[in-house]
Amino acid sequence: MSSLTGPAPLKTSPLRKIARDIRYERRATVPYPPGETRFSMTRTRRFAEDPLPVLLEAYEKHGPVFTVRILHGNSVFLLGPEANHHVLVSNAANFSYREGYYSDLFPLLGDGLLTIDREFHRRSRRIMLPAFHRQQIAASIATIDEEVDRALVPWRDGQKIDLYEWTRELALRIAMRALFGLRNETAPQAAVDFEQALGFYAADYLLQALRGPRTPWARMKAARARLDVLIYGEIRRRRASGERGTDILSLLLDAEDEAGASLSEAHIRDEVMTLLFAGHDTTTSTISFLFYELSHNPEHAAAPMGQLIDETLRMYPPAWIAPRRALGEFEVCGQRVPAGAAVNYCSWASHHLPDVWPDAWRFDPARFTPAAKEALQKGAYVPFGGGSRTCIGMRFAQAEVDVIGRRILERWRLDLDPGYVLAIRQMPTISPKHGMPMTVRAA
Structure with a gap:
């Protein structure tokens, strides 16, 4: 049985990334779209601390396609339904995740769905899809229920x-069980290691650039190495024993595409790590922001949970930006963009455009x-991406948030401090x- 052949390591x-960005910019054969193209440390700091106002101001001034210079390079931003649909669906083949700033995730995630492109992405996604069919999600509900009930026991x-x-x-407990089938003593340590590895990406960008001992980079590598020992050990143990469960790791061990190709050990490791990264913080942030809004807007507590989740994801989409590299020159919304440009669609900003979402800052x-929902424009609402890059774990994330939100609201009200x-x-x-400091109150 053959395994899929992945791309060359990134x-x-x-320094390589800076040199690459400068090289692409110098090779541009058409001007960048209008925008804020002069270097500004003030703008760079504003963008790092609170990017939403920067992007919305640029949209008001320049329209849905504009350029913002951040540190050493120009980045093109595409906002609004037409621009989102262009990059996600109608011209998706012209954009590379792997060549964009998602390559920053490669040291931790490897060649998972977030960092691969084209045929390798298509075949990998097809192999993985059965693990996220509705029947599989339904089977995971029991795990989610059990963990939520256990977590709520101490509340008073x-x-x-x-x-x-x-x-x-x-x-993280749900992810360790649903992804790895882990519910023994190894799960808590794995969760700690994952959080430590993820901390690298929360560090200031300049700190991320440092190498050497006692840097965020060194701590991430050490945590990644411990996780790799666990994941590869579990893969090899199950392949040797034939043991399988209902978790996603078990499904990936036996998965094949239409040509009979399977996933290598390294590919399985990378996909599981990617799913853990993409899934756990989506749930954490969505629940936190949902109850933040309900604390301010208690009149909406009886609304259907699906509507509450959708509106929370509109206002606070966890994966708020999706950086890509334009493989070829293109035109959208009347603006030409050069080949090689760093291109970003931003769901967070698109979901706050006043001409698309009236009274966009109001929770409704x-x-x-x-x-x-039926009346929404294509590309207006994109919290999980779109087209062939729609988040593969979307249904699982929605089901998890739905269960947690319902369980809390059945018995409790949460008041913001x-x-x-x-x-x-x-x-x-x-x-x-x-x-998100809150006080638990009996409903």
Whole structure:
């Protein structure tokens, strides 16, 4: 049985990336779209700390396609339904994830669905799809139910909790069981190692560029090595014993594509790590922001859970930006963009455009009634991407958030601590920078 042949390993040193960006920019055969193209440390710092106002101001000034210079290079941003549909669906083949800034994730994730392109992506995704069919998601509900019920046992009326930390621990336990089938003593340590590895991407970008001992890079590599020992050990143990379960790792061990190709050990490791990365923080952030909004808007607590989730993901899409590289010159919304340009669609900004979403800063689940969803423009609502790059774990994430949200609302009301001011961290996904301190109240 043959295995899929993956692409050549990425070289991701900061100096190489800077040199590559400068080289592409110098080779541009058409001007970049209008925008903020002069170097500005103030703009760079604003973008790092709070990018949403920067992007919305540029949209108001320049329209849906514009350029923003961040540090050493120009980045083209595409906002709004037409631009989103162009990059996700109608001209998707012209954009590379692997050549874009998602390559920053390669040192941890390897060649998972987030960092691969074209035929290798198509075949990998096809092999993995059965693990995310509706029947498989339905089978995972029992695991989610059990872990949520266990996590809610200690709650008491008047108890103070950090909802973000509580949900993160819960989501990691669910992921360890649903992805790896782990529920023994190795699961807690694996969760700690994963959080430590992920911490690299939450560090300041300049700190990420440092190499050597005691740097965020060194800590990430050490945590990654411990995770690799666990994952490869579990893969080899199960292949040797023939043991299988209902977890996704078990399904990937036996998966084949239409040509009979299977996944190598390294490919399975990379996909499992990618799913863990993509899934756990989506759930954690969505639950945190959902109950933040319900604390401010308690009149919506009785709305259908699906509408509550959709509106939360509109206002706070965890994967808020999707960086790509343009493989060829293209035109969209009346603007030409050169080949080699760093191109980003940004769901967070697109979901706050006032000409697409009236009163966009107001939490309103009624935006997502069945009739309202049917009337949405293509590309207006893209929290999980679109086209062939739609998040493969979307249904699992929605089911997990649905169960957690329902279980909490059945018995409890969560009140935000007085004086709490929301600040949002953007990397690696958007999340509350200072947690989500709340008081548990009996419903």
